Amino acid sequence: MGSANSTKLLEMKSITKYIYDEQGRGLVATGIKILDAVDFDLFAGEVHVIMGENGAGKSTLMNVLGGVIEPDEGEILINGEKERIRNTAEARNKGIGFIHQEMNLCSNLDIAHNMFLGREPHNRLGLSKTKKMNSETAQMLSKLGFNIDPRTKLKNLSTAMQQIVEITKVMSYHSKILIMDEPTATLTGREVDILFKLIRDLRDSNIGIIYISHRMEEIEDLGDRFSVLRDGKLVGVMSKSEYSRAECMKMMAGRVVNLMYKSTHVPTKDEVFRVEGIKIGENTKPFDFQINKGEVVSFGGLVGAGRTELAKSIFGARQYYGGSIFFEGREYKKPSVSKSIRLGISYLTEDRKIEGLVQQMDIKSNTSMCVLDQVSPHLVLKTRQEAALAQNAINRFSVVCLGVNHRTGTLSGGNQQKVCLGKWFATEPKLLILDEPTRGIDVNAKAQIYEVIDQAAKDGMAVMVITSDMHELIGISDRIYIMHEGNLVTEIADKREMEQENLIKYFLNSDEACESEA
Amino acid sequence: MKKFLLSLYMKNGAIVIAIVLAIIASVLVPNFSNINNLQTLLKQWATPVLICVAINFLIVTGGIDLSAGYLCGLVSISCGLMLMVYELPVSVCLLISILIGSLFGLFNGCVICYLQIPPFITTLGSGYIAYGLAQIISGSRSINHLPDAFMSLGNTRVIGTLPTMVFFSAAIVALGWFFMSRTTYGRKLEYIGNNEKACLLGGINVNRIKCISYVQSGLLAALAGIFLTMRTGSAAPTLGGAGMPFEAVTACVLGGSALAGGFSPIIGGAFGVLILKITENCINLLNIETYIYDALLAIVVFMAIVAEVLKSRKLQTK
Amino acid sequence: MKKNLGRSAAISNIGYPLGLVVFYLLISLFVPRLLTLASIFNILTQASVTVIAAVAVTMVIISGGIDLSCGGMFSLAGVINAILVVNLNVNPLVSIVITLLTGALLGGVSGVTVARIKIPSFIATLAVGNLAAGLALVFAKGGSMAGLPDGFKWLGRGEILEIPVAVYIMALFVVVGSLVLNKSAFGNRLFGIGNNVKVVKNEGVNIERIVILVYAISGFCSAFAGILLSSWLGAAHPTQGAQYQLDIIAACILGGTSMMGGEGKILNSALGAVIISALRTTLNLMRVNSYIQNLFVGSILIVIVALTTYLQKKSNKQSALF
Structure with missing residues (x-):
């Protein structure tokens, strides 16, 4: 355990990072900080947990440490020496091992070949020293307490074992600092125990571990110290003795609610959409x-809670495993995308660039995509009607552009999103599903989209919004459903219960929250 | 001035090159501007341009049809058999021939779309199947002396010695242009070629549209086979050949198609075929060996690929 | 654990050779003549050209690409070699070296197009292949080139210890190819690239260099096969390679190489080539037209790709999150 005598492996002082471009350069001029003077340190032989809700800055801080991006201000000291980490290779060389959520291994290779990928040992003829690879791999595995045949192909291992291999590989670079990002996301009970034993063994051999997770029981079990981030700032650090879950959640939540949301619609109790047993x-x-006419119902939760999967399932773009869907009173069997659109269900995708827009084409082509056969019923394109439809959308949503022929790829994020909205509103939906509608959009456009949502509800649409933004969740919703790892945790219909500390409890699906439910 | 020329080229490159090439040829190559030669040129243009139109529609969505040439032969010999051996009326023969082509295209389309096998493998395999079938039903022989009723359809001279098939082909090019740029079918192809994921979430029936483009390819290959039969006067399983798709791709590239998909101008492609045929014609007139033409094709595609990539790189860095 | 691993590996190792033997015995029921040593050697010799190219193409497919230029390369290599030896009186050994280098160079061009310019490999190699085929016609001035010296013809027709030289050469390529693929850093990285390029890039590996190299190797092998072919034919025909493209791909696929990349075994592709050669020989002896043979091979191609793609997609689906 991190005692007063153990070395301080890492010290990050006053790390600041502004919102950055594709090359990772901070756009200081915008004044928008993703990390704001964050301090973080790590001792040898401790598990230091980092907590925070979506967008708090955990991943960004770790990306700085892992060499993916460089900080705009602040300094990093490793073993007391000031260091600059310019890329992932340098991070690795300085003893920092990063275990990401996505597996960094090749499933078709065996363990040994994965371990030595890029540094395969060979003799003078150029032939790999397979025996050496296998024996060294077996050694490294057994050092961590595992007895797996290094010739096993990765795809034949369970997810848990694959993770063990990943950790072994990272450790093989003599890492003293280990960053683990949501390692138990894909593991089940027994596998988690195996992983935790490994983590404890590593800790006992003086490795410093930074652990990011939302699973309260696990981090409370494992953690020696706890740091909470919120809005890019470090809110507090607690030692194990100081830690209490309530205090933790208070630190994670608790901001002044922004008054950007004006609600002029009145939700009804007329059912439009109902799902049973899904x-x-x-x-x-x-x-x-269930979602009613004129209602704005939000689905909150952490990233990975399964909300997008839910939306895609009811929209007909994804298979689901049981349950019935009822739209306007009638059962909706075997949903498909084209059927949904015909019925009046629209789905604004989470990622407008990849799944929403055809960036190479102009606004009018994009807005008429879902209604092409209605606007131009007899095969021949009716460009005038299309243009009118597009102009309608441009006016309605205040799209800043050079006209209906403007190539959508060159529009700003907010305007691109509005074009997508235009596309879906053209189908005259009765149920509008919006997946993260204001992600990556400037403040003004956000306000406009909230107006759109409000107006849609006023016009009688049933609106389902998926959002990870706590303010947005509280600000726009008439009712909130919260999901966690594919399950529904709770429904909140009382506006008084819609406040951050309360919601966070459900997001994390902590037992306290669940007990109070029961 | 330079910008104007460049933008003119970017939009209508193939037309410009074709005209320039024709002018140069009429000056440098003896007998090029002879009326008979020009008419021969157009006759030679009439068949490959059909395959080019078909390929245009395919490469928009990232597909290809390597079986087109072999299908020509299959349809050719089927047509011959129906005319001579079964003595079916000409209209019936034509209808069935087109049906054969379309069904074959449907087979390709279904295997590619629903079994998810890459287009080049599917059409490579199905091309050999078509060739084999053609050989089987023909007993490796060709049928000559086709009935006048059939031959006159394509060969009736209109305007000098220009046969009707040239006008048919021109009409099909016009139709192709219309379908590509003025119909929902062409628009959907463009959607799919640029962002298939958005289409799947936007209610566009991707598989159906792709399948239709393969049926279309089969249909046009069948037509090409019929025209070839009319032109050469003999129905043979060896008509067409493996080089047709590649020649069509070259023409498309010359016409400004994006090999990565999403954009494939029909008119450009048609002029691309013209460029190639002018070149071939000149090679013949100058008594250069014909295989130089084959080598030239490959070089042209190569240069066009590199040029296109350099062009797209320039647009990106802007 | 170790025992189980050994056993399953052994099964997959024995599977294909066993399948080949069974297949061979089956078709020899139709044509008993096949069971003679002479027939077997004949089939192996005929397969050797396909095998040599398939060794390299297997590597290309494993890396996630495809090489459609082999046929054209066969023709060009045969012609260049013939011109050097017959017309320019160059020493046969020197001529072979030059031809092989040309093949590697052209392959490298394909590689650069795929790696740097990011053109899909089937278009790039189709273009290069057609270029090679066209150049072959140009250089050979449209006709066959005879007059290859006897010493040269020994490669394709000679024997050592009563086994055709071609068989030794083929075996050599298979052994060396397998070693390179399974026991070198290059081979390991090829497998990695075919499975997940990001992971390999993260290790600091120069992806472009590997891709260019694998296509250059393919050009090299195709050139060698072309030389061997013209040696066996006794002359260089400018279109000698065209018909082999189908068989080369069919051999790789029959040998279990996955079209999605990351999986494949050179020995099995070689066995696939032998199976196809045996099949063709049988059909020849049964007087089946070569076009109909192609029909068979073409159909087999589609069926097997469909099967393997379906099976692989099924096993991939089971690793979704929910």
């Missing part, structure tokens, strides 16, 4: 929910 995965629990 399972979005083979092993998730069935749940029900």
Whole structure:
């Protein structure tokens, strides 16, 4: 355990990072900080947990440490020496091992070949020293307490074992600092125990571990110290003795609510859309929910809670595992995308660039995509009607552009999103599903989109919004459903219960919250 | 001035090159501007341009049809058999021939779209299947002396010695242009070629549209086979050949198609075929060996690929 | 654990050779003549050209690409070699070296187009292949080139210890190819690239160099196969390579190489080539037209790719999150 006598492996002082471009350069002029003077340190032989809700800056801080991006201000000291980490190779050389959520291994290679990928040992003829690779790999695995045949192909291993291999590989570079980002996301009970034993063994051999996770029981079990980030700032650091879950959640939440949301619509109790017993995965629990006319119902939760999967399932773009869907009173069997659109269900995708817009084409082509056969019913394109439709959307949503022929790829994020909205509103939806509608959009455009949502509800649409932004969640919703790892945790219909500390409890699906439910 | 020329080229490159080439040829190559020669040129243009139109529609969505040439032969010999051996009326023969081509295209389309096998492998395999079938049903022989009713359809001279098939082909090019740029079908192809994921989430039936483009390719290959039969006067399984798709791709590239998909101008492609045929014609007139033409094709594609990539790089860095 | 691993590996190692033997015995029921040593050697010799190219193409497919230029390369290599030896009286050994280098160079061009310019490999190699085929016609002035010296013809027709030289050469390529693929850093990285390029890039590996190299190797092998072919034919025909493209790809696919990349075994591709050669010989002896043979091979191609793609997609689906 990190005692007063152990060395300070890492010290990050006053790290600041502004919102950055594709090359990782901070756009200081915008004044928008993703990290704001964050201090963080790590001792040898401790597990230091970092907590924070979506967008708090955890990943960014770790990306700085891992060499993916460089800080705009502040300094990093490793073992007391000031260091500059310019890329991932340098980070690795300085003893920092980063275990990401996505597996950094090749499934078709065996363990040994994965371990030595890029540094394969060979003799003078150029032939790999397979025996050496295998024996060294076996050694490294057994040092961590595992007895797997290094010739096993990765795809034949369970996810847990693959993770063990990943950790072994990272450790093989003599890492003294280990960063683990949501390592238990894909693991089940027994596998988590195996992983935790490994982590404890590593800690006991004086490795410093930085652990990022949302699973309260796990981090409380494992952590020696706890740092909480919020809006890019360090809110507080607690030692194990100082830690209490309530205090932790208070630190994570608790901001002044922004007054950007004006609600002029009045939700009704007329059911438009109802789902009974839906399972979005083979092993998730069935749940029900309902959306009424003129209502704005939000789905909150952490990234990976399964909300997009839910939306895609009811839209017909994804398979689900049981349950019935009822649209306007009638059962909607075997959903498909084209059927949904015809019925009046629209789905604004999470990622407008990849799944929403055709960036190479102009606004009018994009806005008429879903209604092409209605606007131009007899094969021949009716460009005038299309242009009118597009102009309608441009006016309605205040799209800043050079006209209906403007190539959408060159529009700003907010305007691109508005074009997507235009595309879906053209189908005259009765149920509008919006997945992260204001992600990556400037403040003004955000306000406009909230107006659009409000107006849509006023016009009688049932609106389902998926959002990870706490303010947005509280600000626009008439009702909130919260999901966690594919299951529905709770429904909140009382506006008084819609406040951050309360919601966070459900996001994290902590037992306290669940007990109070029961 | 330079900018104007450049933008003119970017939009209508193939037309410009074709005209320039024709002018140069009429000056440098003896007998080029002879009326008979020009008419021969157009006759030679009439068949490959059909395949080019078909390929245009395919490469928009990233597909290809390597079986087109072999399908020509299959349809050719089927047509011959129907006319001579079964003595079916000409209109019936034509209809069935087109049906054969379309069904073959449907087979290609279904295997590619629903079995998810890459287009080049599917059409490579199906091309050999078509060739094999053609050989089987023809007993490796060709059928000559086709009935006048059939031959006159394509060869009736209109305007000098220009046969009707040239006008048919021109009409098909016009139709192709219309379908590509003025119909929902062409628009959907463009959507799919540029962002298939958005289409799947936007209600566009991707598989159906792609399949249709393969049926279309089969249909046009069948037509090409019929025209070839009319032109040469003999129905043979060896008509067409493996080089046709590649020649068509070259023409498309010359016409400004994006090899990565999403954009493929029909008119450009048609002029691309013209450029190639002018070149071939000149090679013949100058008594240069014909295989130089084959080598030239490959070089042209190569240069065009590099040029296109350099062009796209320039647009990116802007 | 170790025992289980050994056993399953052994099964997959024995599977293909066993399958080949079974297949061979089956078709020899139709044509008993096949069971003679002479027939077997004949089939192996005929397969050797396909095998040599398939060794390299297997590597290309494993890296996630495809090489459609082999046929054209065969023709060009045969012609260049013939011109050097017959017309320019160059020493056969020197001529072979020059031809091989040309093949590697052209392959490298394909590689650069795929790696740097990011053109899909099937278009790039189709273009290079057609270029090679065209150049072959140009250089040979449209006709066959006879007059290859006897010493040269020994490669394709000679024997050592009563086994055709071609068989030794083929075996050599298979052995060296397998070693390179399975026991070198290059081979390991090829597999990695075919499975997940990001991971390999993260290790600091120069992806472009590897891609260019694998296509250059393919050009080299195709050139060698072309030389061997013209040696066996006794002359260089400018279109000698065209018909082999189908068989080369079919051999790789029959040998279990996955079209999605990351999986494949050179020995199995070689066995696939032998199976196809045996099949063709049988069909020849049964007087089946070569076009119909192509029909068979073409159909087999589609069926097997469909099967393997379906099976692989099925196993991939089971690793979704929910």
